[in-house]
Amino acid sequence: MEAGVGTALATLRLGRTVRLILPLGTSEVVLMSADLSTILRLEVPIIVQLAERKMTLGEALALVPGSIIELPKTADEELDLLVNNRKIGTGLAVKIGENFGIEITHIGTAEEKIQAMGGGEPRSSGASEEDLDALASALLEGQV
Incomplete structure (x- = not known):
């Protein structure tokens, strides 16, 4: 985990577990599915x-x-x-x-x-629109 970034698990009303990426010192939150969280841990x-x-x-x-x-x-x-x-x-x-x-x-x-x-x-990976939006937001915020 990078310095300055915290994580937490939350359950939405739909019962779906997501990982929250929280840049420390900000109120912005990026939601992503557990599958996307796994993808983000891959080494390239x-x-x-x-x-x-x-x-x-x-x-x-x-x-x-x-x-x-x-x-x-x-x-x-x-x-x-x-x-x-x-x-x-x-x-x-x-x-x-x-x-x-x-x-x-x-x-x-x-x-x-x-x-x-x-x-x-x-968009060719089969990932959901929500996951791709969360990934793009995380990248734009410098979290990934």
Whole structure:
């Protein structure tokens, strides 16, 4: 669970159990079914792409330890943030202790993020309209 986000279970009048995602310090509540809650716990590959360059097969085969590949990007340019090999945002490289990280400067729309995570159209999954709306709201609020 992310810092600043609390969860609780509630039962609606219809008897349906839902999970509430509560950003601490706000009064906004996002309702979602238990199925959607399970989906949101799935892990997806997150890739921060420095740059991309094409080279001939011969050049690639000639690479040895110590080879240097020049990339078509300056050191202060933004990096691409990919989910399932699809770009959803950009950011700047940062150092966190001894590790590298990315400070997000731009992030795609909720629909773009859902498409990247699902690999297709967001409505093709068979999820209910309510679940998709809850997911989109959570993404827009930065909860996911």
